[in-house]
Amino acid sequence: MAPPKDTMFRSADMSLTQLYISNEIGREVVSALGELGVMDFRDLNSETTAFQRTFTQEIRRLDNVERQLRYFHSQMDKASIPMRSIYDFNNPFTSPSASEIDELADKSQSLENRISSLNESYETLKKREVELTESRWVLREAGGFFDRARGQTEEIRQSVDDDDAPLLQDVEQHGQADTGGDRSFSVMNIGFVAGVIPRERIAAFERILWRTLRGNLYMNQSEIPEPIINPENNEEISKNVFIIFAHGKEIIAKIRKISESLGAALYSVDENSELRRDQVRETNQRLNDLASVLRNTKSTLDAELTAIGRNLAAWMVIIKKEKATYQTLNKFSYDHQRKTLIAEAWAPTNSLGLIKSSLQDVNDRAGLSVPTIVNQIKTTKTPPTYFKTNRFTLGFQTIIDAYGTIKYREVNPALPAIVTFPFMFAVMFGDFGHGVILFLASLAMIYYERKLQRSKLDELFSMIFYGRYIVFMMGVFSMYTGLIYCDAFSLELPIFKSMWVWDNDGRGPTSSRVEGYTYPFGLDWRWHDTDNDLLFSNSYKMKLSILLGWCHMTFSLCWSLVNSRYFHTPIDIWGNFLPGMIFFQSIFGYLSFSIVYKWAVDWAARGQNPPSLLNMLIYMFLQPGTLENPDAPLYKGQATVQVILLLLALICVPILLFLKPFYLRWEHNKARALGYRGIGESTRVSALDDDDDDEEGRTLNGGRESFGDDEDGIAMITQDIGHGEDHEEFEFSEVMIHQVIHTIEFCLNCVSHTASYLRLWALSLAHQRLSIVLWDMTMKNAFGYTGVTGAILMVPVFYLWFVLTVFVLCVMEGTSAMLHSLRLHWVEAMSKHFIGDGVPFEPFSFEVLLEEEPVE
């Protein structure tokens, strides 16, 4: 029997399948199924931990390879070498053989060694280079200090050299010092420390030195004009060269310690200028040598990384798939005797043929004589809910799924939402011009779909892009409702001849109707910019909201009928749907009828004032049988009809309240009387009813009719691996409470939900008023000027108006209208029929995997 075609109306028909896979081709089979992406494998080893599973070793190895690939990627980022995009490969999705994976693992291992050794030597060299550069700066700057300091040596008291020297010797030796020329500091017993320190530490450094040495130092420093690059993290640090002169060995040692603890690098400088010159020369030479070595290393590294970058994306994809394959294999149970893997998976019944044929392919390729066996198992477990979506329906399905997972085979609210969601939006957003903007924006997104999908988008835009087909529908319907409201950027659209003519030869202010003519499409444009346009459009839009709300809710309520018919629960029809429907229609169906009826009657021709509908509804409830104005009824016999309707609604409440729970209790008791028992309630059952023990054994078997009527005993395996989805025991009080809640909710919601649809009116009013204000404040003022001023003024004002239109009216107002439409669907419509206790279908699919963790 071929299953019926899967449509979006109901979730796909699923079957629990069991696969017997020969151990040798397990990997190939799973990888082929991953390419298909239609099987949701059940975990058959849920009681074992991740480490105890069969393929943990393989996964660890792949983890290591993945880490190595990530390492390459980070190295490439560091060297800013681009990776070849995943989209440039012809076919990155071919599944590799096991030996290819081994090869890849070996290759990435050796590459990692090579890259890391290259990197290490590069970093060492770089560090050396930094040191040399710093040392050169120290030499250069310190040289300056020395030269300056030398000029001042004569001012330094000579007494420091020799404590015993008489005070006057200083003066006597003055001339000698001059002739000495090249007097060294060491003679004066003055030591010095030179080095480099990060600039932000210099203040602290100075302060600490000053405090610890009590001022016994002379410090000189200068900034290095160019920043020094730290090779470890490629960060630029600006540093200062310092040189500190102090007196005494201990103090020098102390200074050294302090500067090292503050992260300064110390370099030796010779005070002799000759030697210093040599030092500088030597440093420069070494720097040159180092630079050339560095260049070589860098180019080798870059070449290596570029070569890797050409294939890295493909490798990443392959390893990701391989890892997922083994993770899935870990869910299988292994039959040691028959050397087969046993897997259980949910799959759409319609895909079984595809699955079988691709398994056959794998078998043929491997040249194995033992075929892979695919079995269908019957089970009482709830199958997962699966909708095959396409680009167009994905957004709408996501909206509904965001509210709750749809029950298996339940009516899918996303199908009507394709129209009703954007339509409700458009009722609130009705403006032809804004609709055109939305429409064009969505068209652009759809046209550049491929390009945009591949590029990285920011969060807000990617959300809009995700819903581009929703925006498309919104745009289409907004244009339509804009035409109906006769608004384009708040201006009128005089398409047809107006049904109103100004009195007094077109001067007004009053108007009269063209006899026998009604404006054929939408609102008459004559209402624009009149004194009483709000009076008219409010009454119109309020009634429009009520009528559309009534239609939408009745439509949604009907789906509950479809559901209960499909699930063969007639009690839901008699106990829930029918009384609910009658209750709703006798109040709000009647209100909708009255609105239309009142419109259809020509009250002026009757010479009668039409009765107020609001008061009518209030009187219907508060004083049944009487009318506000008994002399002028809406129609003949109005009072009687209203009493009947009210009684009908009242009768429905107890039916809604009691019918279903009492029916269920009666059914349950009948089953009990016949001796049926729930599975697994054996002990309690015998305590409640005085059944004999042997009889209980019999009844237990009677209760499990839905299990294992399969050909062979294979199906037994599913019974043991339950996730605790027991049959719920019948408990009358619970059912009753549930029904009481449902009844109260339903009756109150009929009122509040109808009122809730008035948001259609409120939002559309707000949107229209806002766009009128925007036009009046900008463009209308600009049109007031003529000539050159007007022309010049027009440009900025137009831009202002346009930008505000897009951002305030389209984006902001659009978002709010969308949220309100969302609420109308989630709350007002779906509460009428949505069951929604499904389990989402999560197939093992490489495509989904790569979507979730994209390789970029």
Place this chain on the structure above:
Amino acid sequence: MANGWAPFIGAVVVAAFCAIVWFAAPKGENQTIWRSTLILSAVSMYLMWAITFLAQLHPLISPIRPGLRPESELGH
């Protein structure tokens, strides 16, 4: 031109359109989506139009121009 029968004529037109869509919808796995989308669109657009039309069929008020006093009051 347009009179009280227009909503009924419109309903017939929409019903005819729906019937055409039902049979002419492209075959294949998206047939349901085509049918439901087109039919629902047609019906909801019709509803909106019909409601607007009915609201103006026998209007209880007529437009009044802003900022002008009736000339008759001024003149006499």
